Amino acid sequence: MQSKLVPVQEYDTDKVLTIPNVVSFVRLLSVPVFSALIILGHDVAAVVLLAAFGATDWVDGFLARRLKQRTELGARLDPIADRLYILATVVALLVRGIVPIWFVVVLLARDVMLALLLPILRKHDMVALPVNWIGKTGTFLILLSLPLILLGAPSSLDxxxxxxxxxxxxxxxxxxxxxxxxxxxREAVRLVRGETS
Known part of the structure; x- marks a missing residue:
């Protein structure tokens, strides 16, 4: 029996330099640029970069499927890029005084909680948690909310x-x-208890 935590994934290749992976690398490189634009007050440019970031978030997955270039690295890069973008953005907004510390703590604490699950996964020969639709929805809403919060701030476009x-x-x-x-x-607890489905 297989645990729900085991990601069932087929990969097309083990190459690193695929077109989708290059797109994901560019997304990762854009994270500090985006943060700097927010901190320096170049809000419109930051939102434009965000739009490009959001487009590439969809494009890399589409290209991976279309070009049959799905890789394990690509599957890992995508959520990492999203997490880094969210963390970097809320910290930049905190520096600008646009979001309160509690909002940063709420988002950061959840990722810390999941990071603490990694030793359990590794102990059971698993490398990652599969993404569920609730997590995808939450990530999408947060990614959508941050530029709106920025543009709505009195220190921005108000x-x-x-x-x-x-x-x-x-x-x-x-x-x-x-x-x-x-x-x-919950799934990690079931895994530790030996419950599978």
Missing amino acids: WPWAHWLGWILGVVGAVAYWVAGLLYV
């Missing part, structure tokens, strides 16, 4: 609609983010 919509999406996204995280913890 758009009230962006402020409110951004925070609604951000809070809902954070709740979904945590629900997904707790589901992962």
Whole structure:
């Protein structure tokens, strides 16, 4: 019997330099640039880069499937890029005084909790947690909320609609983010107890 934590994934190649992986590397390299743009107050440029980031988030997966270049590295790079983007962005927004510390702690604590599961996974010969739809939804909502929160801030473009919509999406996204995280913890507990399905 196979645990729900075991990702069932087929890969097309073990090459590192595939087109989708290059796109993912570019996304990773854009994270510090995006953060610097926010800290320096170049908000419109930061949002433009965010739009490009969001597009490449979809493009790399599409290309991997279309070109039959799905790789284990690519499967790992995608969620790493999302996590780094979220962390770097909320820290940059915190530096600017746009988001409160509690919002950063809520998002960071969830990722720390999941990082603590890695030794359990490795002990059971597993390398990663599969992404569930709740986690994908939470990540999408948070990624969508951050530029709106930025543009709605008084120190930025001060758009009230962006402020409110951004925070609604951000809070809902954070709740979904945590629900997904707790589901992962539940599966890890089942794994430790030897329960499989």
